[in-house]
Amino acid sequence: MRDELMKIVGVAIEAATKAGASDAAAGAYRSRSVAFQVRNGKLEQVNDSTSRALSMRLFVDGRYSEHTTTDLRAERVTAFVTEAVKMTRALQADPHRRLADPARYPTALPALDLADATVQRLDREQRLAWAMRMNERVAGKPQVISSTSSVSDGHTVVAGATTNGLSASYETTSIGLSTDATLEDGDKRPEDWMGAWGHHVADLPDPDGIADEALRLARARLGTTKGPTKRTAMVVDRRAAGSIVARLLGPASGGAVQQERSFWRGKLDQALVSPKLTIVDDPLVPRGLGSRPFDGEGMASARLPLIDGGALRNLYLDTYYASKLGLTPTTGQGSNRIVTLGTKGRDALLKDAGTGIYVTSWLGGNMDPTTGDFSLGVRGHLFDKGALGAPVGEMNVTGNIVDLFARLAAVGNDPWLYSGTVAPTLVFDGVQFSGA
Amino acid sequence: MKSMMTRRRFLHGVGAGTALVTMPQFLAACGGKGGAAATTPAAAPANPFLDWFGIDEAMLRRVMAELTSRGATHADAYFQHSRTNTLRMEDGLISQATSSIDQGVGLRVVVGDQIGYAFTEDLTEEAMLAAARTAAAIAAGGALAPPEAFAYRPETTGFYQIAVPWADVGIDQKLPRLRLAEAQARGGDSSIKKVSVSWVDSDERVLVVNRHGRIVTDQRPMARLYVNVTAERGGVTQSNGADLAGRRGFDWLTDAQLREVADRAVARTLVLFDARRPPAGELPVILAAGASGILLHEAIGHGLEADFNRKGTSIYASMLGQQIAPEFVTIVDDATVAHERGALNVDDEGNDTERTVLVDRGVLRSYLHDQISAEHYKVATTGSGRRQSFRFAPLPRMRCTYMENGPHTRDELIAAVKGTGIIAETFTNGQVQIGAGDYTFYIKNGWLVEDGKVTAPIKDVNIIGNGPESLRRITMAANDSQLDIGGWTCGKDGQGVPVSQGLPTVLVSSMTVGGENA
Numbered sequence: 001m002r003d004e005l006m007k008i009v010g011v012a013i014e015a016a017t018k019a020g021a022s023d024a025a026a027g028a029y030r031s032r033s034v035a036f037q038v039r040n041g042k043l044e045q046v047n048d049s050t051s052r053a054l055s056m057r058l059f060v061d062g063r064y065s066e067h068t069t070t071d072l073r074a075e076r077v078t079a080f081v082t083e084a085v086k087m088t089r090a091l092q093a094d095p096h097r098r099l100a101d102p103a104r105y106p107t108a109l110p111a112l113d114l115a116d117a118t119v120q121r122l123d124r125e126q127r128l129a130w131a132m133r134m135n136e137r138v139a140g141k142p143q144v145i146s147s148t149s150s151v152s153d154g155h156t157v158v159a160g161a162t163t164n165g166l167s168a169s170y171e172t173t174s175i176g177l178s179t180d181a182t183l184e185d186g187d188k189r190p191e192d193w194m195g196a197w198g199h200h201v202a203d204l205p206d207p208d209g210i211a212d213e214a215l216r217l218a219r220a221r222l223g224t225t226k227g228p229t230k231r232t233a234m235v236v237d238r239r240a241a242g243s244i245v246a247r248l249l250g251p252a253s254g255g256a257v258q259q260e261r262s263f264w265r266g267k268l269d270q271a272l273v274s275p276k277l278t279i280v281d282d283p284l285v286p287r288g289l290g291s292r293p294f295d296g297e298g299m300a301s302a303r304l305p306l307i308d309g310g311a312l313r314n315l316y317l318d319t320y321y322a323s324k325l326g327l328t329p330t331t332g333q334g335s336n337r338i339v340t341l342g343t344k345g346r347d348a349l350l351k352d353a354g355t356g357i358y359v360t361s362w363l364g365g366n367m368d369p370t371t372g373d374f375s376l377g378v379r380g381h382l383f384d385k386g387a388l389g390a391p392v393g394e395m396n397v398t399g400n401i402v403d404l405f406a407r408l409a410a411v412g413n414d415p416w417l418y419s420g421t422v423a424p425t426l427v428f429d430g431v432q433f434s435g436a
Numbered sequence: 437m438k439s440m441m442t443r444r445r446f447l448h449g450v451g452a453g454t455a456l457v458t459m460p461q462f463l464a465a466c467g468g469k470g471g472a473a474a475t476t477p478a479a480a481p482a483n484p485f486l487d488w489f490g491i492d493e494a495m496l497r498r499v500m501a502e503l504t505s506r507g508a509t510h511a512d513a514y515f516q517h518s519r520t521n522t523l524r525m526e527d528g529l530i531s532q533a534t535s536s537i538d539q540g541v542g543l544r545v546v547v548g549d550q551i552g553y554a555f556t557e558d559l560t561e562e563a564m565l566a567a568a569r570t571a572a573a574i575a576a577g578g579a580l581a582p583p584e585a586f587a588y589r590p591e592t593t594g595f596y597q598i599a600v601p602w603a604d605v606g607i608d609q610k611l612p613r614l615r616l617a618e619a620q621a622r623g624g625d626s627s628i629k630k631v632s633v634s635w636v637d638s639d640e641r642v643l644v645v646n647r648h649g650r651i652v653t654d655q656r657p658m659a660r661l662y663v664n665v666t667a668e669r670g671g672v673t674q675s676n677g678a679d680l681a682g683r684r685g686f687d688w689l690t691d692a693q694l695r696e697v698a699d700r701a702v703a704r705t706l707v708l709f710d711a712r713r714p715p716a717g718e719l720p721v722i723l724a725a726g727a728s729g730i731l732l733h734e735a736i737g738h739g740l741e742a743d744f745n746r747k748g749t750s751i752y753a754s755m756l757g758q759q760i761a762p763e764f765v766t767i768v769d770d771a772t773v774a775h776e777r778g779a780l781n782v783d784d785e786g787n788d789t790e791r792t793v794l795v796d797r798g799v800l801r802s803y804l805h806d807q808i809s810a811e812h813y814k815v816a817t818t819g820s821g822r823r824q825s826f827r828f829a830p831l832p833r834m835r836c837t838y839m840e841n842g843p844h845t846r847d848e849l850i851a852a853v854k855g856t857g858i859i860a861e862t863f864t865n866g867q868v869q870i871g872a873g874d875y876t877f878y879i880k881n882g883w884l885v886e887d888g889k890v891t892a893p894i895k896d897v898n899i900i901g902n903g904p905e906s907l908r909r910i911t912m913a914a915n916d917s918q919l920d921i922g923g924w925t926c927g928k929d930g931q932g933v934p935v936s937q938g939l940p941t942v943l944v945s946s947m948t949v950g951g952e953n954a
Contacts, residue, residue, distance in 0.1 A: 039747070045551040045829065048570045052557060068536035070557035084535060090607040091530050124573075145748045145871075182749040182871045187904075189751055189871030224872065226948065229717035259526060260630050260666045261675045320531075364867035364876030365898040365950070370666065370675040373713075375898035375950035377867070377876035394874050396898045396950030398716060432952050434716035 002169040005030060005159035008072055012056055013161055015078040019085035023059035023099050025162040025298065028052065028072070034122075035152035038131040040139045044148070060085055062093035096323040099297075102165040104329070106300035109170060109293040113286045116200040119153050119173035127151045130207050134179045137211035143222075145189060149179040149211065166298040175201055179211045181218035190221035196418040199287050217360075220381070220391055227382060227392030227435040233356030234397060234431040235349060235383065238414050240361050242421035244376075245279065245339060248401050249421075251369040252312060254321025254332070263372040263402055264312055273405035275310040276342070283335035290335035290420040297332065304330050306337070310406075339423040342411035346425045349410050351386030353427050357395075358383050365396065372401040378433075395435040404428055483588060485643045485653045489515045489541075493586050495561050496645055500582045502568035503543055504647050507577025510546040510807055511647040513568075514784060515559075516826040519603060520638035525614045527630070533607070542826035543571045549746075549808055550574050553829045583649025589786070595772060595779040598657050598685030602637040605686045610635060617694040621663050624702030630666035630675075637686075644786035652786035658777070658934065659684050660923040661694070663701040667709075674708040676880065677701050681923025681934075682775045704862060704881055711895035714884055714951040720857035721899065721947045722849050722885065727863050727920040729937025731944075732767055732837050734866040734875035735903040738928070740769075740794055740802075741820070741832040742809030744870050751873035751904060752800065760800045761907040764842045767795040769804055771819060771835040777923060778836035778936035780819070785830050789819035794837075795907075806832045824931035834926060838938030842913020846941040849912050851888040858894060858949060859883040873903040898950035906944055914941035 009026035016024035030052040037045040054077060055068045065088040069080050128151075135149035153176070159169035178195030194214040196204050236244060251262035283292050283301035294300055297319055305313045317325070318332025350358065358381045365376030379393035405428075412425030486492055496513070503511045517539045524532040540557040541564060552574025554567040614633045621631040640656040664677035678700035680693060723731055736752070744750035752760075761767075771780040771789030780789045785807050793801050803809065806821030809832055822833035850859070859882050866877035879897040883890045919938035926935045 043550060043574070045553065046574050047553045047829070048573075049553075049555045049567065049827070051555070051827070065533040065535070067534065068538075070538050070540060072557075080537070087535060087607060088533070090611075091533055092611075094529050094531065182747075187751070188873060189749060189753075191749065191869065191871040221872070229953070231953070259632060259664075260668075260673060261664070265673070324527075363869060363874060363900065364865060364878060366864050366878040366880075366896070368675075368880075368896050370673050371896075373896040375878065375896055377874070377898055377900045377950075379874070393872060394900050394902060394948055396716075396876075396900055396948060398713065398896075398898070398950040398952050432716055434948055434950050436718060436948075 001030060001157045002159060002171070005157055006161070006167070006169055008054060008077065009159050009161040011074050011077050012054055012081055013163060015081035016056065016058055016085060017163065019082040021058050021060050021085050023163045025057040025099060025160070026054065027158065027160040028054045029156055029158045031154055031156040033152065033154040034127065035150060036127040036131045037148060037150045038135045039148040040146060041135055043128065056081060056084065058084055058088050059097060059099065060088040062095065063088045063091040064094055064097035065091060096320055098319060099162055099164050100299050100319045100329065104299040105166045106168065106294050109168060110284055110301065112284065112291045112293060114170070114172040114199045114291060116173045118201045119175050120155050122153055127153070130177060134177065134207045134211035137208060138179055138181050138215045141215060143183045143185070144181055145184050146182045147180060150177070152176045160298055162298055168294060170293050173199055175204060177204055177207055177210050179214040181214050183218050183222060185222050190218060190224060192217035192221055198289065198418065203287060222391070224379070224391040224393045226394045227357060227433065229434050229436065231430050231432050233353040234428045235353055235356060235358045236426045236428070237358065237360045237380070238346070238412065238416040238423060238425050240359055241423035241426045242416060242419040243362055244426070245337065245423045246421050247367050247374065248405055249279070249306060249334070249337060252306060252315050254315055254317040254325055256369055257315060258321050258324050261370045263370060264315070267312060269311050269313065271310045272312065272402055273307065273310045274408035276408055276411050277307055277310055277405060278340035279307040280305050280338050281335055282338055285336050288336040289418070292335060295331045295333050299329065299331055301335070334420070337421040339411065339415070341413045341415060341424055343413055344410065345414050346412055347386070349412055349425055349427050350383050350388070352410065354386065355384050357392065357433055358388060367401055374399065374401050392435065395433055398432050398434065404431065407431070483651070483653070485641060488517060488641060489643060490559055496586065497582045498561065499564045499568050500645065500647055502565050503545055503572055504580035504582065506572045506575035507547065507580060508545045508575055508647060509548060512544050512785060513645050514542040514823070514826050515643040516540060516640065518638055518640040520636060521602070523607070523610060523614060523635040525618055525633040528618065530611070538825065540826040542828065543568050544829055545571045545574055546808060547575045549812065551829050555827050580647065583647065586645070586649045586651050589650065589652040589782065593772070593781045595774045595781055596657055596683035599687055600685055602639045602657055602659070602685070605637070609686065613689050613694060616691060617661065617663055617698045620695045620698035621665050621702055624699060625667060625706055627667040627669045627706070628665055628702065629668050632664045634662040636660045642784070644784065646786055650786060652782050654781050657683050657685060659688065661689065661697060663698050665701045665705040667705050669709050672709065674705055676705040676708060678704055679922045681777055681921070683777065683779055684775050707881060707893045708895050711881070711893040714858050714894045714897060714949055715856060716951040716953045717949065718946045719949045720853050721944045721949065722853065722857065722859040723939055723942045723944065724859055724861045725914065725916045725939060725941045726918045727922060727937070728860055728942065729838055729920060729939040730863050730866045730877045731906070731939060731942070732839060733834060733926065733935070733937050734868045734877055735901065735906045736767065736794070737769065737834045737837045738868050739870055739873065739903055740804055742803035742805045742813065743832050745803055746809050746812045750870050755800050758800055759798050760904060761795055761798045761910055763798045764913055765795055765798050765907070765910055766793065766840040767837070768793055768840065769834050769837045773836045773919065773936065776836045776919060776936040777934035778834065780835055783819040783821045784823045785821035787817050787819045787821065789835070792818045792820070804832045804834065806830055822933045824933055828931045831928060831931065833928065833933050834935050836919060836936035836938070838919060839913065839917060839940060839942070841915045841917045841940050842942070844912045844914050846914045846916060849914055849941055849943045850885060850890060852912060852943060853885045853888055855887065857885040858897070859885055859890065860899065868903070874900060875903055876900045899947050900950070901947045906947065909945045910942055911945045912943040916940050
């Protein structure tokens with residue numbers, strides 16, 4: 001399969017050169033994905049497909065364009081690429097567009113252990129058994145109106161080549177388990193879910209535990225009311241923490257900074273947020289969800305310190321925006337964003353915080369990347385004297401993301417591993433909630 | 437990992453297009469439908485869509501035979517070819533130009549409420565038969581006879597015919613359009629530092645064939661232009677944008693349209709310098725006409741998609757026939773509004789579309805149905821079965837969702853606000869929890885209203901409410917209903933589809949406003 005994909009990218013590169021491209025990069029993938037879904041004890045849906053595509057970046061007389069096709073027959077690829085080169089000539093020259101520096105390409109691929117032979121050997125019976133087993137623990141239980149359990153897995157092969165020396169391929173597998181539950185609760189039907197995924201079957205938690213946690217979380221929503229409008233401590237559950245960290249990092253990209261749509265612009269190395277916050281982007285974590293041997297431009301993976309002691313140390317910079325900003329490229333794509341851990345677990349942090357609102361999930365909302373002003377829907381629980389209390393919902397938190405992270409009071413020791421942004425429980429002081 | 441995201445139902449208005457494309461010129465062959473124009477009966481030309489996908493009726497028969505080899509209530513094949521071109525101008529240069537072609541077939545077998553689904557991008561008979569076998573594995577019955585003959589749906593609607601297919605519009609024609617929009621925005625104010633313009637155009641061809649041999653074809657154009665502006669005053673930087681979208685052709689992008697969207701982006705950005713946060717808590721909210729249709733999309737639209745009701749997971753599951761809103765509220769989900777993003781000649785199961793009245797003078801009248809839910813409820817489908825692409829099984833989805841005119845005027849609504857309230861004017865996104873009924877939408881621009889007077893601009897406010905409660909709290913609706921001109925994409929179970937929305941100016945007596953108190 002890897003040979004077949006390398007052949008396709010080879011055909012594409014050759015066609016591009018022949019059609020007059022001065023440089024070109026080609027990437028191709030082939031992916032098998034299977035998903036089994038069981039609802040209320042009955043198999044509801046099976047999806048099973050094999051997918052593939054070719055993408056190209058073309059450099060023609062100082063002009064640049066990108067192309068994708070799913071029609072991979074050799075003669076079609078040649079026609080497609082020839083047409084694409086012609087289209088590129090109609091553009092204006094852009095002096096900042098070039099292939100990545102070949103010195104940045106990997107000389108040998110790191111061993112990241114991203115493919116699990118067990119996943120590739122899964123059969124219908126095993127997938128169905130997992131889904132049924134999870135579902136049995138939730139469907140039919142008191143107050144459960146509906147419960148869906150899913151098992152999804154995939155195997156993907158990726159190949160890439162450029163005219164300046166990259167030629168590499170790798171494969172990954174993925175496996176995910178999830179279960180949701182919707183409960184009867186007067187005229188409302190509260191729902192929650194639990195899921196986990198990884199590259200290896202062995203890295204997943206026990207399916208029974210996933211199902212039990214989904215039911216426990218849904219039951220915890222029973223009797224939800226609107227919490228109070230007040231400024232108070234916010235403790236963010238580790239499952240919800242990755243999302244707020246991702247909002248902080250979103251504008252830390254070359255494109256956002258160069259286009260002046262980033263609150264990080266001009267703030268490199270300044271201690272803007274709490275010194276308790278340190279985040280590293282590490283694509284080399286063995287079996288990491290966001291791990292990869294090289295990025296979309298072919299640049300070898302390397303650890304990238306993002307925030308260290310409250311100051312931004314690096315931006316995500318691809319070759320293009322690095323050139324526009326006069327900086328050295330890092331990578332244009334995030335991988336595993338890992339928050340450096342504190343020393344305490346959730347319960348101890350709740351106790352330290354005393355009184356406030358424990359946020360278990362976000363609902364909608366947004367952030368202005370230029371100013372950092374945000375407003376987000378939340379649900380969770382009140383807590384008092386460190387003890388979790390009644391479920392609350394239909395509330396917002398509002399503020400400025402830089403100010404919020406300046407109010408970061410504590411970082412937990414309990415990372416949530418089933419996310420590209422690996423974060424633990426986070427505690428913020430004096431956050432504006434709006435509710436009743 | 438897509439199925440891990442099944443909890444998310446959301447709507448977003450800004451951000452780059454996801455698909456990308458330019459195809460060799462066999463597009464010209466696809467001008468008609470049904471092959472009805474054959475002049476020599478002895479040698480009727482094949483349907484141009486069959487040619488397009490490189491298939492013929494004999495091949496379709498074999499694929500359908502394989503697909504129904506273990507029985508089926510429904511079975512269909514959804515062939516799709518889409519080409520998309522995007523352009524982005526930054527710093528006065530095209531910083532990105534993309535083209536993409538996405539072609540494939542999705543094969544579905546339905547047995548009761550069970551679904552087997554497979555797709556392939558490889559349209560060879562061998563690959564299609566293999567995918568059909570995979571999809572058929574859901575069933576365990578006896579083989580059905582494949583269709584003996586195929587019948588083509590006659591062309592009855594044309595909600596988005598355009599003069600020139602997008603594939604025939606060269607980059608040389610598009611560049612001056614982008615430059616005009618860019619220059620207009622850049623000249624809008626001396627504080628403007630950056631302008632970017634994003635362009636997406638696409639043509640999509642679909643052919644749906646079901647197990648009875650009914651063949652339905654459709655051509656779906658789409659265009660979108662987005663202008664983003666960054667300005668700086670006194671060391672403060674602000675950015676915002678505006679867009680235009682529809683199932684439209686190149687001739688739609690007149691100088692006047694381009695200038696209007698650029699001016700709108702500039703105005704929305706400059707007002708942010710004076711904007712502040714409203715107070716936090718429960719306030720009366722006036723939803724401005726147009727984009728505020730996001731209220732309907734989140735507060736009720738998703739909750740009326742019949743799959744959620746069939747499964748009992750929607751807060752609206754037991755409310756059919758009940759008075760759920762004041763008598764002046766009529767809410768419609770309509771596929772027949774010409775050239776809107778949510779317009780559809782046929783849905784993605786090949787069924788005719790319609791204007792579906794969801795709420796008639798305050799009474800809940802209908803859900804949005806695909807074939808599976810229509811069968812469950814023993815009603816006709818509303819033509820709401822939609823999918824992102826051939827890679828996905830269809831689901832009941834919204835199209836153009838709007839509220840009809842109410843009896844009041846906008847001025848009356850503003851005058852009715854006692855104490856402090858807000859006007860919600862532009863939005864970026866929204867989301868809903870189907871069962872709890874809690875929904876949100878994010879206000880990018882709006883106004884503070886104090887004692888019946890508009891006093892100051894506001895920005896960046898999330899609103900959260902409960903669907904049925906908010907409908908009951910609609911106290912006034914004006915006579916100025918309009919559809920939003922922007923490009924909304926609705927997400928459900930990992931699938932994005934284009935939608936439209938609209939509203940007259942509406943007053944909701946209380947919603948939870950994500951503001952800030954001193």
